[in-house]
Amino acid sequence: MGFPSSEPRPRRVAVLGSPGSGKTTFAHRLTEATGLPLFHLDDLYWRPGWARTPDPVWRETVAALCADDVWIIDGNFLSTVELRVEAADLVVLFDRPELRCAINLIRRSVGLWLGRRAGLYLPRRLRARGTGGRVRSLRALLRKALAFRRRELVAMRPLLRLHADRVVTCHTRAEAERLLSALSGPRPGRAGPADRAVPTDRAGQCDCPLGRGPATAGQGHSHNHSHSHSHSHSHEGSAPIPEGDTETGGPTARAVVQPDTSVVLPVWDGYVDRRLTAAVRSIQDQGLPVGLILVDNASTVPLPAIPGTRQVHSPRRLTLGASRNLGLGHVSTPYVLFWDADDVMPAGTLRHLRSILEDDASAVAVATAMHHPVTGRIYPFPPRWAYAASYRGRLFALLNTVRPLFPGLGSVLMRTESVRECGGYDDADHGEDWAFTSVLAFRGRVRLTRRSGRAYLASPTSLSSVHRSVAAVWARRCRVRRRLRADPSVPGYCKRCLPLIAVLQCADVLVFRVLRQLGQKARGTATGPVLTNSRGRAGTPSTEEVGTKWEN
Structure with a gap:
């Protein structure tokens, strides 16, 4: 704080x-x-x-x-x-x-x-x-x-x-x-008129690590927005907070603090009734002014009017990648983060990510680890060796074309300009984040931090859990190579190595599947590995099951 x-x-x-x-x-x-x-x-x-x-x-x-x-x-x-x-x-x-x-x-x-x-x-x-x-x-x-x-x-x-x-x-x-x-530094109001406030950054926030709060008294939980309300996709169902208003105060109750970070959160159907409120609250409780954009992806369940958020509506059902790109089109802040409606952001995560990105001008993204919300166990993604590889920018980007080394959504804060230069996410429901990050990593350094910034629990009905066939696994890798071939920022040597990358991707799939099957046999199960807790009781999903979104 x-x-x-x-x-x-x-x-x-x-x-x-x-x-x-x-x-x-x-x-x-x-x-x-x-x-x-x-x-x-x-x-x-x-x-x-x-x-x-x-x-x-x-x-x-x-x-x-x-x-x-x-x-x-x-x-x-x-x-x-x-x-x-x-x-x-x-x-x-x-x-x-x-x-x-x-x-x-x-x-x-x-x-x-x-x-x-x-x-x-x-x-x-x-x-x-x-x-x-x-x-x-x-x-x-x-x-x-x-x-x-x-x-x-x-x-x-x-x-x-x-x-x-x-x-x-x-x-x-x-x-x-x-x-x-x-x-x-001296405190205002305690040493006379000459006393000056704590140095603030360009967003008008206290320049204090992992604790940037608004520089004006009492704004620690203000979520005001000054976005224009004339966008073509903002309908009467949205609930923006007018200028000068806050969640707990009336007009002109507090000074408006311009957010420098936007969070895009696509939602539809069952996600509205499940954990949307908890996800939004966890973002709003970060202690930073955030532009929170809810993308209504033609949901059959009406989205509630949540204070401090802005809703963008799609008249038809889009793919997951396209729905994120729709929200990206309404982002006007220098930093952007894409979140899932059924995940929770631990306190201090956004502050931590922003401080790292502000300190490193060469970085285009900074990502954290994630943990199981029940057991608290840290998932093996990003893999341990990826943290060391992240200090070698081009090597890290090349390795990321063979196997995903950092998440393209969740607790990863990115520079909006770099995301738009990449063209956003692929128009797909699976693998769209890896194809996007495969070209993003060539535009600058990707910082990885071992701190967990996402409480993630996979659902058997989620899109990432459904698309696990061999055809879907290979389609994701083909999508990565197409994206690398078409992006002008990808170096020529990488494009010339695309046949070798395809071979390595194939080997990675074969080796991973063999190891997973061996692990299942060792556990005596045919449906998938089971993670036991400290008391030896089974039933908690393993990191392989929960992390299936990135395993292939």
């Missing part, structure tokens, strides 16, 4: 994160900028002779520290993290890639051995050790940094979700710098 400029500066800040993520440096800079006292839990925990503080005494120590009115506390310590999170006005979580944290730890240690970082803060137990002790400590810190996400962060997630309104996550150094600037 954001840190609105109208609120008083936080007086109690808890800083969490992996070793090497930059949390201690951030804590030092924050205490220099704000004057708040800084406490390092490492220095408080270790007693003379490097004896550990007993757990009951340690809890009492941290509880007494949290009872103070002002503090900045740096450190994790899972046994007392709930005390600090519950008492803090602001929780700053540094969630950076494991490899980056490991590199930072190694660079810091090399600098210490060479005597070039004499002013750097070190825990007291590390300061007192010689070179040999620091080598052992580096190994321990590297192990801790590489395991932070799957151990400590997993344990902290439920607590952080309960207090999501005061948690800000920094994934990059740029996000930490923006947050530090927002926290260090």
Whole structure:
């Protein structure tokens, strides 16, 4: 959640994160900028002779520290993290890639051995050790940094979700710098007329990572739109919010904040009655002004008038790709995201995606992972090796022509201009997203983040589950090659390699189907694999069943 400029500066800040993520440096800079006292839990925990503080005494120590009115506390310590999170006005979580944290730890240690970082803060137990002790400590810190996400962060997630309104996550150094600037700047109305507001971006929003809220007080949940209502497909059934109105206020109640992100959501028939309301609410609760466009794809079930949305109607039933393109024609914002009516967007996803896309001018899209809404399990899509390949733009684009490496819909935020240059989605009900992303990846870098941004559960009656025959699988690959051949932005070497790409696609299909059949036999089922939960009970769909939308 954001840190609105109208609120008083936080007086109690808890800083969490992996070793090497930059949390201690951030804590030092924050205490220099704000004057708040800084406490390092490492220095408080270790007693003379490097004896550990007993757990009951340690809890009492941290509880007494949290009872103070002002503090900045740096450190994790899972046994007392709930005390600090519950008492803090602001929780700053540094969630950076494991490899980056490991590199930072190694660079810091090399600098210490060479005597070039004499002013750097070190825990007291590390300061007192010689070179040999620091080598052992580096190994321990590297192990801790590489395991932070799957151990400590997993344990902290439920607590952080309960207090999501005061948690800000920094994934990059740029996000930490923006947050530090927002926290260090003066607050309007507290130091006289000369006091200035927190720096804002071009959309008039607080320039704060993963917490960009409107710069005007009280606009945290405003979803105003200033789109023209003269479009040919906007009928009386739509429910746009007039300028100056909000969902909870009357005319001129609050200043209008222009959205810079649009979400296109096609819907028809059964999707209207199922989870449409939950999908829309999850988007509107992102804390950002969003232009939400509902595409009525000739639905036999009337769409309800949902506040904060705009409806675009099609007189006849279109394919899934064509319905998305219809909504794309009504997008006037620089960023666009295409969503499904039966999916839910976790809190903070849109903020996270937009901050990455804004920081990287070379990126045309940024995509997240997705998880099962019941088990919470992360699906193996994008595949793990795709994250490393995404740093090599052209190689990633070539590999994406053989097998889809990132989603073309859901939690993937794209630049509207690049989407239109590609020609949008193919006019089809299956494989339309892969054909589109196969050419989009050649227009710029595609950023992948391991954070889950989509709660996805496949339905047996969904279009992606129906089109699973060999003919449909091969048709998707043929559609990709046709799109590559026709797009002028695709390099000539890629077009010359289309016969080789066809061979690799065929091999990929054969290998995948063989492995899937072997997996089914190993599980003793002929209908498909079954995923068991932690108690060994079957019945939850596997990632292969749920992820069938992208498996072929």
